[in-house]
Amino acid sequence: MRNKYEKPHDHVKEPLIHLIRRMDIQPSRAWMIRIVCVLIGLLVCALFIMSITSLNPISVYASMFSGAFGTSRRIWQTLKDMAVLLCIAIGLAPAFKLRFWNVGAEGQVLIGGLVSAALMINLGNKIPNALLLILMAVCAMVCGAIWGLIPAYFKARYKTNETLFTLMMNYVALQLVEFFVDIWDKKQSHSVGIINGDTQAGWMPSLFNQQFAPLVIIVAVLTIGMYFYLKHSKQGFEITVVGESENTARYAGISVGKVILRTMAISAAICGLAGFLEVSCVSHTISSLTAGGRGFTAIIVAWLGKFNPPAMTLITGVLSFLSRGANQIASDFNFNTYAGSILTGIILFFILASDFFINYKLVFRGKKGKEKVS
């Protein structure tokens, strides 16, 4: 009767794999997935090492560990790497929580570093060292904040795209640094060299005989402070609400523009402070490499740590360990330095992949119907 509807059709095959979004996952299970992913990552690294170099992967890992934690000097080096990176990431956290994609940390660090170096060069030995240090820190933070406030103002006022804007501010900062390096360069060596190497004016004094102890302490305090700021303060609450939904924020009577400006000022000021710490406490010089791409690596840290300071501390720990370890195996086994980067890349890839498996579940063909409704 109804043959006119009996159209021939292609019999469609069931897909081999399909993805199901997980609605909720227990934290313990999520951590299980993360740990398994890192273990698989280490395994893949081991296979990579064996297939390329036919070295024993266990000894390679042992060498990595010794590179990062082998001696007290190495531990402090790893801690220093961690502290500077974490400082930048802590700066990014409030901006990112606001969904303000600040990819301008690189420039904000450079500007903070540049101002610190300028004060060291021009005021060194002219005012007491303590005063100089405080002045450097404050100016680095103010200038970093200005570097962040410019794109924030345009975002709040004219809804411009902050990603592009902050990114371009990086290049302005970079050019400024190169300009001043050229001015301060006295030996035509295309670098400033160690500033105030003789008088150590503007150098952060060491503590307990450790050059990096003040750095570690300052960043630790910042990290704890940021944790409480984001989690328990009224301003932190406002950041979360605006980040989740501007409409809800307006509904609750929160001034969205004000929160954007304030948060970006804080974010960029901390990045500027990171620049000061790098110049005053670590390198005692300024160059276009002062930020060294860490403004971008910090983005990975902030994301992987879900803008949660304790988790971000853990992530910077892993990253610093990996890079120190990679350098060590490069020298121990006579690898090219890129070999270490490959290993770091593999581990990072698996950490990122764990996020996918936390959010999605794979179901293979033929499994359906057999699964019980749980």
Place this chain on the structure above:
Amino acid sequence: MDDRSAVRMENVSKRFGSIIANDHVSMNINYGEILSVLGENGSGKTTLMNMLAGIYYPDEGYFYVNGKEVTIKSPHDAYKLGIGMIHQHFKLIDVFTAAENIILGIEGSRTYDLKEVNKRVREIAEQYGFDIDPEQKVYDMSVAQKQTLEIVKILYRGANILILDEPTAVLTPQETSRLFKILRAMRADGKAIVLITHKLNEVLELSDRVTIMRKGQYITTIPTPVATEQILTEAMVGEKVTLDIDRPMPVNPVKRLEIRNLTVYNDEQFKALDNVSFDVYGGEILGIAGISGSGQKELLEAIAGLQRIEEGGSITYYDPDGNVRELTGVSVRDIRNLGIHLSFVPEDRLGMGLVASMGMTENMMLKEYDRGRSPFVNRSASEKVADEVQKELDVVTPSLDTPVRKLSGGNVQKVLVGREIAAEPIILMTAYAVRGLDINKSYTIYNLLTEQKKKGVAVIYVGEDLDVLLALADRILVLCGGKENGVLDARSVTKEEVGRRMTNLVSEEKAS
């Protein structure tokens, strides 16, 4: 087997995380028949049909179309099988014409002949009685026209099995009856039509059979001639329900708000409200009727201090102590700081009223967090409010810190309404307060609003179900295209009159 069988489903299941949307559902769809799939929100009727239309892929179960087992893994597969679905939210491109939208995404030759398409569209329109101009741009269309376009679109692609998801939710009574006429014509032509709905009168008026779903499970299928409202409701809810709204007469109403010449432009610079004036009284419920997008949202937001009001408009507030305050241009925060208890349940619950990723406690904090001088938030105070709301309104949540987006629609609404009532409002505004709620929960909300009215609160209720508006409100303000089109006595006016005023301006009728 019945040779009219279009689709047979066997043991179809679908889970989203721990939520079971469909639990081993088996059912039949026949050609030449209108089948209603009836169930409350969250009963899984849309999910089930989405699987048939290729939007979701089932976790288990089998589909048979025209007697053959099939696997549908995309909407394209569904189209090939002659299955088309009209979703609640239209999927059209505004800047394209009707005809361009219709051919969009059709596989086949790289070129197309628009004239040919227009001709074919007109043929389809004539056959079933559609009113459609293939050369009209979508942005010029009314909601009803867009819906017509969606239907023509799937007919053009040769669909013989049509699924309509709550098609009348956006239509006026007049447009609804026009749609029903078309559906009957398609049935007469032998097409299989599935109507997803939760409105009993539509089921009884239109369909041949009713399939009832509850909590993801298939309950039963009843031939419509033997169904009654009572039987259907009980099958749908699973228990006896009383469908009465208590409406006491307002006890000496006092004027709370005086709104004069309110004009508001929305974000697209479109005049959403045009010179609207009315009064709001404490101790009564003022219903606001209108097809969706007639300015309801802008009206409530303007009162709440969220919209810029054009020159000449004014909102005046009379507080219980007899003071008069001008609220025009006063911000949300300033209204709060003035001590005016203005509660607002917005239409977009998770996008405006609540923060989806926060738990109940933090959502209670939303309007209170800046109290006091401490730089830190006072969690314990909000925790107490959250606890009270949870107990009083029976909010089902694993904990007070579970993100509210993980709660069901009904519980989300309870959190929002609970917070707004806990603030002891003087004025309480609600927009589509029961959208997405099941019958029992809807009545809980109606009762809550009536209780507030008895306490002397000025309640503004923006609704879409005219039957409820007529039973709940004391007065009804009708909005038509952003203009005020009469304030009516809800106890004496008819549904038809309200429906007519929703689409036709009284002043224009008089003029012509």
